[in-house]
Amino acid sequence: MSDAPEVRPPVVTPVRVVIALCLLAPFVAMLWVGSYAKVDPEFIGIPFFYWYQMLWVLISTALTMIAYQLWRRDQRARHGGAK
């Protein structure tokens, strides 16, 4: 997705698809408001609507970290192999 077409090895690789999915997932989850606009189940008294979105802060952090690690590995492989 973010990949520049100028890189010579194949632009779309399985690793890059995973990176793209990691970065896209929060958009799907958060913009689909209907999926979480409800009170139950509660967590320590906090309605679902609130704790679910807070949970997604953690999930998206984890996903971004995965994307970052994968990206670094991808870049290292490319710089090692292609040049």
Next chain:
Amino acid sequence: MNGGVNGVALTVFILFFLAVTVMGFLAARWRKAENEHSLDEWGLGGRSFGTWITWFLLGGDLYTAYTFVAVPAAIYAAGAAGFFAVPYTILVYPLIFTFLPRLWSVSHKHGYVTTSDFVRGRFGSKGLSLAVAVTGILATMPYIALQLVGIQAVLDVMGVGGGENTNWFVKDLPLLIAFGVLAAYTYSSGLRAPALIAFVKDTLIYIVIAVAIIYIPIKLGGFDDVFGAASEKYTAAKAGGLVPLEAGQWTYATLALGSALALFMYPHSITATLSSRSREVIRRNTTILPLYSLMLGLLALLGFMAIAAGVKVTNPQLAIPQLFEDMFPDWFAGVAFAAIGIGALVPAAIMSIAAANLFTRNIYKDFIKPDATAAQETKVSKLVSLLVKVGALVFVLTMDKTVAINFQLLGGIWILQTFPALVGGLFTRWFHRWALLAGWAVGMVYGTVAAYGVASPTQKHFGGSAKEIPGIGEIGYIGLTAFVLNVAVTVILTFILKAAKAPEGVDETSPEDYTADAGDPGVQVELPPATAGTSH
């Protein structure tokens, strides 16, 4: 609010404020610059900040009066609808991760300090560059205005000036004083002052959040009681609720998405990004910055706690400061107020510096005085940073302060219109420069007119930021609707202009510039002073 001045809280508040002001002046000497009269030096802190300082700077953009005052106030007044700030900040990070490293690379390769620099270099269009600069400066003003409202709320609750019955001068005097302090230290030390103060600010804020989130719910009898009380209030008031209704879901999603797309278009976000040491730092930061979102969510819940604690204020912006005053011992209330106050000052400083950079580089140097010396540039920047704050003050004094979140959303409507040129430009040269300019104009006009037409109970114009989306019929964020229009116009006109073979303009960048990192040939980590004649 409750009549008298809270002496203890005020003393603590003033002590912190003084400490911060002194730090601001000392910051001018911190990691002393070789050439303090250059714009890079004053405006970008020499571009040598690593992960941690960049983190604090970027975080400084998020942890503002927006977080502490505006969002909880929105929750206090309307319930769930105000919580859109959490998905908004969640969506910001994947966007930063994707777009900003490319901007860092191309900027460090070509010596760009602002987004307008980049747009001009990429599209060879001074007009487009001017449009981006003007938008950036304009959009920053209401965002700074929001910070001023935050400081004002704190002072009001402490009993300094404020009140509804006094004349405007007494009411706004403390605001003007706080403003003068900010202006003075920003003027003298540039970006280094807010960067250093950001440490103090974040430490204070973390302490206050930790205490507030643990102490207040316990005192109120747990979250069950908090949400119970809130639910009763919304039902009784027949406004708001604990979850957004079907009809409010479009608004919720579009506000979150529009705000997220807008955030990193602001000149100050770009300033923070460009002052990092390498491309890597930016991506690394996006993996730790979401901690800020978590805190934002917890702070938002304070809006419910204010209801449960029986805080009754006519101006929702005062809800959280009032909650702190009611719940905390006086001295700690002072600490909390200092956290809010400084938390508003730092971003306001960063924002006004960024807007000033934009003016100097892309309006003053490009259109008014191309042969300006480095010293002249810095002087103009400093002056403009003051003017931008005055502009913000005008927004505060003329717009409805009870819905402060609207200030930020209004800025978002405008800044979002620079997205196609900037982000489009980072990935492709396909868009035609004239099409981008036309799309921008359409978006700006539609957004402004639409926002102007929104009335609220307290004022006839600029009363809100959501309106029916033409063709869909749901209520959505005006900024996002304007953005879609903007893109549509840009794409259609690009096809037409390409068919007509309209001149494309010179692109001074090359594809590999967008992926270059520190250490690669041609990439300068610390750029030479951006004086006239260099780097262009």
